[in-house]
Amino acid sequence: MATSLQFQITSTARFSSFKTAPSNSTSNSRSITIPSIGRLTSSCCINYHRQPLTAKASLSVELPTTSAKDIDGDSSKILLEVKDLTAVIAETKQQILKGVNLVMREGEVHAVMGKNGSGKSTFSKVLVGHPDYEVTGGTVIFKGENLLDMSPEERSLAGLFMSFQSPVEIPGVSNIDFLHMAYNARQQKLGRPELDPLQIYQIISPKLELVKMDSSFLNRNVNEGFSGGERKRNEILQLAVLGAEVAILDEIDSGLDVDALQDVAQAVNGLLTAQNSVLMVTHYQRLLDYIKPKYVHIMEDGRIIKTGDVSIAKLLDKEGYKAIA
Ligand SMILES: Nc1ncnc2c1ncn2[C@@H]1O[C@H](COP(=O)(O)OP(=O)(O)OP(=O)(O)O)[C@@H](O)[C@H]1O
Numbered sequence: 001m002a003t004s005l006q007f008q009i010t011s012t013a014r015f016s017s018f019k020t021a022p023s024n025s026t027s028n029s030r031s032i033t034i035p036s037i038g039r040l041t042s043s044c045c046i047n048y049h050r051q052p053l054t055a056k057a058s059l060s061v062e063l064p065t066t067s068a069k070d071i072d073g074d075s076s077k078i079l080l081e082v083k084d085l086t087a088v089i090a091e092t093k094q095q096i097l098k099g100v101n102l103v104m105r106e107g108e109v110h111a112v113m114g115k116n117g118s119g120k121s122t123f124s125k126v127l128v129g130h131p132d133y134e135v136t137g138g139t140v141i142f143k144g145e146n147l148l149d150m151s152p153e154e155r156s157l158a159g160l161f162m163s164f165q166s167p168v169e170i171p172g173v174s175n176i177d178f179l180h181m182a183y184n185a186r187q188q189k190l191g192r193p194e195l196d197p198l199q200i201y202q203i204i205s206p207k208l209e210l211v212k213m214d215s216s217f218l219n220r221n222v223n224e225g226f227s228g229g230e231r232k233r234n235e236i237l238q239l240a241v242l243g244a245e246v247a248i249l250d251e252i253d254s255g256l257d258v259d260a261l262q263d264v265a266q267a268v269n270g271l272l273t274a275q276n277s278v279l280m281v282t283h284y285q286r287l288l289d290y291i292k293p294k295y296v297h298i299m300e301d302g303r304i305i306k307t308g309d310v311s312i313a314k315l316l317d318k319e320g321y322k323a324i325a
């Protein structure tokens, strides 16, 4: 089975470029064929027409001492360290990220808040290697390795997950096939045996219960015809099945009704361990009542301008951004 190709879809198919790509092939395109898996799919072909993300940051990266005590005396392992990250929109070269700094350690929940258009989603997408953006400076170290040197697929396989603010549809690919391919790609990377359709169902089934999704969603194409809330639940299902050491959740609370918000938050809390970490982008303090962050960062004009505890979010909720300036 073409497992490496299978996995490419699991990360790059999550970028919206697939939905709009024309069907003819060009020299810039990558053609990905998804083989049939079990009873559920026939093969299909998706063209990928974007230039790969080019990391222009310096390659001479100084690795952080991942277990050394820092200035605050925190000795837990650093999972992600972002230093002076700058990035532009690939097509127009407009600068969006203007020097982002962030350190995430094992077991920590971080929240990023900020006005519309301040760069939160861009930051998240740059971290997972979205081809719409080009890194122009700074460094990102993920588990001691230079993240900017990795392809989106490698980032995903290394344990970086992102749930998109607007999850895309993947026509022709059923949810269960998507999860199956992604899961097996990870298995292969870890040198473990690939699972057959029955085995993968056994893995997915309890995760469906965790996110309170009906099993009928497995046979539907990824996000096709899903309501906004169903898409968000589906993103968390993917996280639950695939696992991640750093999960970036971009507005996981948007479009969720009160009950769904509690379900999703409960599921995320159920996935948190002392070894992983979550970065939540949100506009609302409400989410932070359910998933409690250690740090809240405020982003403004492509930079994190303030970091504190949850009291910042409470102040924001009460008095708006003027209280933060
Ligand atoms: N691919 C793109 N093409 C053109 N402009 C872009 C692109 N990506 C981001 N931008 C612009 O960059 C700025 C930051 O966008 P981004 O989506 O990161 O903001 P955000 O902080 O996530 O906002 P929101 O809270 O509304 O989701 C915006 O002005 C947006 O229009």
Ligand SMILES: [Mg+2]
Pocket: 120, 121, 122, 165, 250
């Ligand atoms: Mg956004």
